[in-house]
Amino acid sequence: MLQGMEMIFENRGRMMTSLKKNAYESLSKEFAQEYGHYFSEMRDYVEQAEDKKSAAEEIGGRVMQAVLESCGNKRGVLDSRTRSEVSLFMVYYVFPAILKQGETGTVIADGVLAACRKGLKNRGLRYVDYDTVYNGFNDKLFGLF
DSSP, X not given: OOTTGGGGGTTHHHHHTTOOHHHHHHHHHHHHHXXXXXXXHXXXXXXXXXXXXXXXXXXXXXXXXXXXXXXXXXXXXXXHHHHHHHHHHIIIIXXXXXXXXXXXXXXXXXXXXXXXXXXXXXXXXXXXXXXXXXXXXXXXXXTTO
């Protein structure tokens, strides 16, 4: 299940720098095109499962395993800066992509969120949809930028 998912987190540095409204829009479209099949696979897995909550928790465990494999040091441990970066990346890209999967997306997001709160040591982590993130950007700051 979700083989090669570690690739999602390899470009996080490039995708998180200089985020503005237009850049976020294009980067999120690029993210969806490149990695959307992982989120469709998540949806299909949960829809076929009898116990949807445990299937979503299993997916959350697999996502955290991918984070540790891709972002962890030699011992598979995340330093505090990397945990913060991954938390933001999850909120900006991964959770919105999960929530685009329809009604099942919320179940999956709950399972992934529980695993991320534990693995990233961030109890305050929450998920939001694409529109909330996109509308959170200002078009211009004081009319200058």
